[in-house]
Amino acid sequence: MKVLISVDMEGVAGIVSWLQDEPEHRMITRRLMTAEANAAIEGALAAGAKEIVVADSHNTMINLIPDELRPEARLISGSARPLSMVEGVDETFDGVVFVGYHSAVGTPNGVLDHSYSSRTVAGVRVNGRRVGEIGINAGIAGYFGVPVVCVTGDQAAAEEARALLGPELVTVPVKRGIGRVAADSLHPQEARRRIAAGVRQALEKEAKPAPLVFKPVELEVRFHTTAMADMANLIPESQRVDGTTVRFRHDDYIVAFKVFRAMVTLAYSAA
Structure with missing residues (x-):
């Protein structure tokens, strides 16, 4: 094992x-x-x-x-x-x-709740699910x-x-x-x-959870400020959903995950 x-x-x-x-x-x-x-x-x-x-x-x-x-x-x-x-x-x-x-960020009574970056990320959804x-x-x-x-x-x-x-x-x-x-x-x-x-x-135990699979992927990241979303929206093929939310779609979850990390890094420069 x-x-x-x-x-x-x-x-x-x-x-x-x-x-x-x-x-x-x-x-x-x-x-x-x-x-x-x-x-x-x-x-x-x-x-x-x-x-x-x-x-x-x-x-x-x-x-x-x-x-x-x-x-x-x-x-x-x-x-x-x-x-x-x-x-x-x-x-x-x-x-x-x-x-x-x-x-995840925004959870009541969540000790030190955040989603990868307290300074930049106000919420993440993958295929409509808050994560x-x-x-x-x-x-x-x-x-x-x-x-x-x-x-x-x-x-x-x-x-x-x-x-x-x-x-x-x-x-x-x-x-x-x-x-x-x-x-x-x-x-x-x-x-x-x-x-x-x-x-x-x-x-x-014999019964284990099923692997969590997102395919295809629709990633939406909500940032704390419009300036952060401006920077995240520099990613090619990303879409601006509203003032603080940026969307990215792809068939490959690992690609979407790396885009998420790039968005967060870019957004941090506007923090």
């Missing part, structure tokens, strides 16, 4: 603020992330995984502490990467696990025919993931948002215990 584990920060137990990504708190945050990644690795190993790839997926993607990560896993780190948070996934994988994930990083990245895995089998993070992320990926998905909520920058969180040790058990269950 071959498993990819994508690890973000905002959904990790005990994390409630981006201040925890600042220098005075950063080593604690990195250790919390690494420990939850290790819990997921533990669960995958218990389920019989023989090959485990961990993708460091927060911000600059140099957060996980390499020599504290379990040695059974390989680590993909650094940015920019063509497939970003799920770099490394292909048709040879049996399942993908999202650890420390958060809800955040869970849906966007599940679509990449689905492009290769690989299901997302387990999602850990805050309660809002767990609910979003289940609604999008179906009842066979195993979710592990480790905290409940109290607004955007506060939460009622499990103790990190208890969160890790539940993550290990959840990942094991997700990989062992």
Whole structure:
């Protein structure tokens, strides 16, 4: 069994603020992330995984502490990467696990809710469905025919993931948002215990979610300002929907995903 584990920060137990990504708190945050990644690795190993790839997926993607990560896993780190948070996934994988994930921008009581860029993105829809990083990245895995089998993070992320990926998905909520920058969180040790058990269950169970496939693709990105949309609309074949929304259509989801990232990068220049 071959498993990819994508690890973000905002959904990790005990994390409630981006201040925890600042220098005075950063080593604690990195250790919390690494420990939850290790819990997921533990669960995958218990389920019989023989090959485990961990993708460091927060911000600059140099957060996980390499020599504290379990040695059974390989680590993909650094940015920019063509497939970003799920770099490394292909048709040879049996399942993908999202650890420390958060809800889409605009979600009530979603801890640190955003969709790839807090500064620029006000909303994303793919084929009419509202998506955040869970849906966007599940679509990449689905492009290769690989299901997302387990999602850990805050309660809002767990609910979003289940609604999008179906009842066979195993979710592990480790905290409940109290607004955007506060939460009622499990103790990190208890969160890790539940993550290990959840990942094991997700990989062992016979009924798994179907891969999420978007084909053809209609991507709509709503930005915070018209100036940001002006820049995103520089992408060839993109269409302006309204003052702040830009649409792109294509048959290939990976092409659409790369256009999304280019739009966000261009929009950031107008932030």
